[in-house]
Amino acid sequence: MILDNVENLVRPVFPFTAIVGQEEMKLALILNVIDPSIGGVMIMGDRGTGKSTTIRAIADLLPEIPIVADDPFNSHPSNLELMSEETKQNFIKNISIATKYIKVPMIDLPLGATEDRLCGTIDIEKALKDGVKTFEPGLLAKANRGILYVDEVNLLDDHLVDLLLDSAASGWNTVEREGISIRHPARFVLVGSGNPEEGELRPQLLDRFGMHAEIRTVKDPSLRVQIVEQRSQFDKNAQEYLSESLTNQEELKTAILNAQNILPDVELDYDFKVKISQVCSQLDVDGLRGDIVTNRAAKAFAAYENRSNVTQSDIEKVITLCLRHRLRKDPLETIDSGDKVSKVFKEVFN
Structure with a gap:
């Protein structure tokens, strides 16, 4: 069991630069990473076209970010706009803040998620045990300064989509629960994907996504063979495949960092x-x-x-x-x- 957990923690991700085709989707993701204020990407297309693989690959490609240690909101150690209230108060009072580096968070929102799971709720266990009302952060807190991915977003409850889009647009999540009022930063790149055959998103919700990429199944037989062989090589020996892609990955990472600096x-x-x-x-x-x-x-x-x-x-x-x-x-x-x-x-x- 322990070995399984370790494997899951270090499970290799298919390299972004090795993904063949789907240039529209790749460009939209890169631009949103460079400037998250673009407002996210809606990716609509056929089943089995590598939507999830590409989104996980862009998150894996990005450089590590500094966060305040033991902060549930991934607060930035020096940028006031990206801090929780508690961290901000400590920063203003010049209290020493411990920092650490983590990979850019990549959070999946499951279709069956509740509003409490998304926005956060009261920690019932602590309330019963210690008699104090404590906020238990939700997925929006975990996704701060990262990527929030909703697969089959067109099947998600409309009120959850509304909450998601409001947080993505404002950069903040406000929770009012049982006499507790919490406001925390929720700056993330919102990425939704879906298959048009399973239903369209409402126009007013679709409008809230910054970009919309359409992807289709590759028709060229030789290109299809290339994609299948690449995947087979990766599954056979992931580490060797990753080392072969390292130069291209580093070049793209440098280009994204440079673009963020000159933007x-x-x-x-x-x-x-x-x-x-x-x-x-x-x-x-x-x-x-x-x-x-x-x-x-x-x-x-x-x-x-x-x-x-x-x-x-x-x-x-x-x-x-x-x-x-x-x-x-x-x-x-x-x-x-x-x-x-x-x-x-x-x-x-x-």
Whole structure:
């Protein structure tokens, strides 16, 4: 039993850079890691297309982060915006804070999760034993400064999706339970995946996801064989396969870190901002989320390309991902929503 637990702790993860195809999904995940304020990714596609594998791979790729030791909210040791109230008070009073490094948290939200499991609740055992009301953190606390993954998000209860999206948008989780009021940071990259055949997400909820990636089963036989052989090699000798991918993994990790550092200095010309809004207007996109997310994603892509100015090709690369899920559905429409975004982009920009 103990051996099994040890194996689970060190279970190897398939390397992100070795994943063949699904470029749209990979790019959306990378951009959200560079700038979490983009607002997460909704990944819709066929079964067995490597959605879960890719999401776990990006979390495994990221460098370790510093946290306050024994803090249930993964508080940052020096950034006030990423601290729990208790840590913030200790920081302000110059009380010594013990720190440690952990891997970026990757939290799975099961379909059967309750609101208490998600947001946190009262520690009943401690209340009965010691007579004190203590907060027991939920999955939102564990996911702070990490990735929260919801598989089959289109089957999740709507009120849980609402809670998730509110926390993802505000960066905070507030819990009112039995006379206790707790507010803690909940900054995470929200990643949802699902199969459209099993039901669509409500448009107002879909709109809250920053990006939307569509993935399809690979049709090219030679590419399918390549994917199957790669997986077989990994299952046969994971450590050897990981060591062969190490150089590519380190290069991507460096590129992401560099992009995070230069992102605050990336500039987007006013003319481009106007044209992005013109595209959104012509597509009849409700609200301004589409404009905001496209601006952020274009800057993140420029930073990823190690540039301090956004180009037209940067915007072209991300605009479909940012807008396709915000278009109003017309059952009589013959053109795909992604193609529609691309067509209007070309009209406005060219």
